[in-house]
Amino acid sequence: MRPLDALEQTIRERADAARQGDGGKSYTVKLLTGPLEKLCGKVTEEAGELVEAASEQGDEGRAHFVYEAGDLLYHTLVLLRRHGVDLAEVEHELARRFGISGIEEKASRAK
Numbered sequence: 001m002r003p004l005d006a007l008e009q010t011i012r013e014r015a016d017a018a019r020q021g022d023g024g025k026s027y028t029v030k031l032l033t034g035p036l037e038k039l040c041g042k043v044t045e046e047a048g049e050l051v052e053a054a055s056e057q058g059d060e061g062r063a064h065f066v067y068e069a070g071d072l073l074y075h076t077l078v079l080l081r082r083h084g085v086d087l088a089e090v091e092h093e094l095a096r097r098f099g100i101s102g103i104e105e106k107a108s109r110a111k
């Protein structure tokens with residue numbers, strides 16, 4: 001199983017635990033059951049940290065960039081779960097775009 005799929009499964013298990021009033025020691029459960037603004041704030045924060053890390057140089061900068069990308073992906077997966085959206089649904093959306101040039105798609109929206 002891809003790590004991203006395994007992580008999604010763990011997050012789904014945490015959501016099930018939360019529904020049963022379980023998962024007190026889980027950070028994921030806190031994000032799933034706390035205020036939506038808190039989770040959205042974390043996604044925004046992690047996106048900002050990834051963008052900041054993008055200008056860091058060298059091996060250390062690269063490792064930090066990868067670390068921040070992991071944080072953003074994790075928090076994004078938790079937000080998707082909170083909305084009942086599976087990763088497969090997002091992958092389906094991305095697959096739908098295969099072969100559609102971003103520039104052409106933008107131009108078609110401007111018409």
Ligand SMILES: N=c1c2ncn([C@@H]3O[C@H](COP(=O)(O)OP(=O)(O)OP(=O)(O)O)[C@@H](O)[C@H]3O)c2ncn1[C@@H]1O[C@H](COP(=O)(O)O)[C@@H](O)[C@H]1O
Nearest residue numbers: 007010011014025026027028029030042045070071074075
């Ligand atoms: N991949 C992650 C993961 N990535 C990041 N984080 C947590 O996300 C938080 C990142 O926020 P910050 O760096 O801003 O830390 P912070 O300031 O302490 O966070 P806040 O107080 O603002 O919430 C940290 O607490 C990290 O530990 C993660 N927490 C959990 N997972 C995965 O989810 C699984 C289940 O975790 P639990 O639900 O906690 O059991 C784990 O085994 C991991 O596989």
